[in-house]
Amino acid sequence: MEAHKDSSPPEYDFVVVSNRLPVDCTVEADGSLTWKRSPGGLVTALEPVMRAADGAWVGWAGRPDLEVAPFQQDGIQIVPVPLSSQDIEEYYEGFSNDTLWPLYHDVIATPAYHREWWDDYVAVNQRFADAAAAISADGAVVWVQDYQLQLVPRMLREKRPDLTIGFFNHIPFPPYGIFAQLPWRTQIIEGMLGADVVGFQRSSDASNFSSAVRRLTNHPTKNPAIEVTLDGQPTRRVVAKAFPISIDSRSFEEMARDPAIQQRAREIRKGLGNPKTVMLGVDRLDYTKGIRHRLKAYGELFRDGAIEVGDVALIQVANPSRERVEAYIKLRDEIELTVGRINGEYSTFSHSPVNYLHQGFPREEMVALYLAADVLLVTALRDGMNLVAKEYVATRFDNDGVLILSEFAGASEELRKAILINPHDIDGLKEAIMRAINMPKVERTTRMRSMRKRVLEHDVARWSNAFLKNLAATRSDRHRRIAPLGMAEEVEWTVERKRVR
Ligand SMILES: O=P(O)(O)OC[C@H]1O[C@H](O[C@H]2O[C@H](CO)[C@@H](O)[C@H](O)[C@H]2O)[C@H](O)[C@@H](O)[C@@H]1O
Numbered sequence: 001m002e003a004h005k006d007s008s009p010p011e012y013d014f015v016v017v018s019n020r021l022p023v024d025c026t027v028e029a030d031g032s033l034t035w036k037r038s039p040g041g042l043v044t045a046l047e048p049v050m051r052a053a054d055g056a057w058v059g060w061a062g063r064p065d066l067e068v069a070p071f072q073q074d075g076i077q078i079v080p081v082p083l084s085s086q087d088i089e090e091y092y093e094g095f096s097n098d099t100l101w102p103l104y105h106d107v108i109a110t111p112a113y114h115r116e117w118w119d120d121y122v123a124v125n126q127r128f129a130d131a132a133a134a135i136s137a138d139g140a141v142v143w144v145q146d147y148q149l150q151l152v153p154r155m156l157r158e159k160r161p162d163l164t165i166g167f168f169n170h171i172p173f174p175p176y177g178i179f180a181q182l183p184w185r186t187q188i189i190e191g192m193l194g195a196d197v198v199g200f201q202r203s204s205d206a207s208n209f210s211s212a213v214r215r216l217t218n219h220p221t222k223n224p225a226i227e228v229t230l231d232g233q234p235t236r237r238v239v240a241k242a243f244p245i246s247i248d249s250r251s252f253e254e255m256a257r258d259p260a261i262q263q264r265a266r267e268i269r270k271g272l273g274n275p276k277t278v279m280l281g282v283d284r285l286d287y288t289k290g291i292r293h294r295l296k297a298y299g300e301l302f303r304d305g306a307i308e309v310g311d312v313a314l315i316q317v318a319n320p321s322r323e324r325v326e327a328y329i330k331l332r333d334e335i336e337l338t339v340g341r342i343n344g345e346y347s348t349f350s351h352s353p354v355n356y357l358h359q360g361f362p363r364e365e366m367v368a369l370y371l372a373a374d375v376l377l378v379t380a381l382r383d384g385m386n387l388v389a390k391e392y393v394a395t396r397f398d399n400d401g402v403l404i405l406s407e408f409a410g411a412s413e414e415l416r417k418a419i420l421i422n423p424h425d426i427d428g429l430k431e432a433i434m435r436a437i438n439m440p441k442v443e444r445t446t447r448m449r450s451m452r453k454r455v456l457e458h459d460v461a462r463w464s465n466a467f468l469k470n471l472a473a474t475r476s477d478r479h480r481r482i483a484p485l486g487m488a489e490e491v492e493w494t495v496e497r498k499r500v501r
């Protein structure tokens, strides 16, 4: 952090900008404010990065019309950006989660296109860009996160050409045939191209983005570089490529080694009546996660007599999400109806097939759940990464447990030793569940050991270092004359660290 003049706000050399802050504000009955962890994998991944870095995190505090002054939370400098009720309706629930989210996830739900949502998306992106510009020191690095803020890189660039700007997209980037539906497709592409490095979860996302650049703009491209010239500014070379995100793997393993958490895992199993097999699903209650497909396969296995209540139990954590968006309201009804039907048909007085929890749990409880589960079910129809899959693997220091993983989740590109499934193929999913239940110990160990090696070596520190190294390379490139298109040379550089982890 730089020294600041009397009335001006403090300035930072490293700034992260995301829609969500790591903490969400709750207003208590007596009017006091309490803060709890925000939902979702973006926060899980960025929190350890920010705790280790000396910088500021700009974002929304999760409540409408809340003006909160900047504050410190667990060693992270938090800079809240207010959103009005109308912004939440139009920018967050509307354009972000009812237009872009379904469009970018294979149009599993139908995207809605409303011009007033777009107008508010532009206005709110400008507010985030202004907030970041106000606290960024001269020549600072600003790292913008995710689909809610795709216009921010360009807005920031126009205001502050001195900054080095990164952008990371946590969700898939769709093929051009789908992206082309978006009435504001060119503005979105130009918005993202304000960054020096545009990062994606998978290389297919990066190549979908490059195709969109080629179809919609005249910027010369040669993978992974795109040459961008904005009015009155020198030509910049933007790098677009994959940086698969991860978790703080060691901290999950450390928690799993805690005897109190292991005791909690035993209690969870006991509470279920100590079945032979505990299966687990952990998801935000989102139609992209394939919870309905999972329940269908599971219910049919009871119907077929392949599994029996008391022998097998499923814990399904459905973390509440985007609860005012119509598609999410409908999904909750469908899932709760299905759970009710399965339990109604197959429960006994002492056991239920499905333990359904429409709640969010703290990280310690998540780790206890992972330890308690013989099988983790990740059946996403489309998912940027899915950190739950990586957390399960990091937690299983006993080299046990079976991961059933959708080939449509980004994590499947790295966790090849999972049982990979197509969630649309219900018979295939049923076979995978039976295979997981009956998998011999030696095979479980071989598979888990190989996945653990990957997750422990490729952790979130490696992800952020790789991204920031590429960003530094583009920065040093800017100080030279731009040579013909080619990959920028890599420069050793990371954000200033408070401590070495
Ligand atoms: O902020 P919300 O609307 O409550 O949603 C929570 C987050 O969901 C999405 O997470 C994504 O990021 C994960 C980490 O990279 C990734 O593993 C997962 O596949 C994605 O779905 C969303 O992208 C975030 O912006 C939200 O904060």
Ligand SMILES: O=c1ccn([C@@H]2O[C@H](COP(=O)(O)OP(=O)(O)O)[C@@H](O)[C@H]2O)c(=O)[nH]1
Residues within 6 Å of the ligand: 039, 040, 041, 042, 044, 282, 283, 284, 317, 319, 359, 360, 361, 362, 363, 366, 385, 386, 387, 388, 389, 391
């Ligand atoms: O009750 C819950 C359910 C989920 N999570 C966390 O939420 C994140 C979900 O991230 P993921 O990438 O799997 O999916 P996303 O929700 O971001 O789409 C993971 O870190 C989970 O541990 C949590 O802390 N409590």
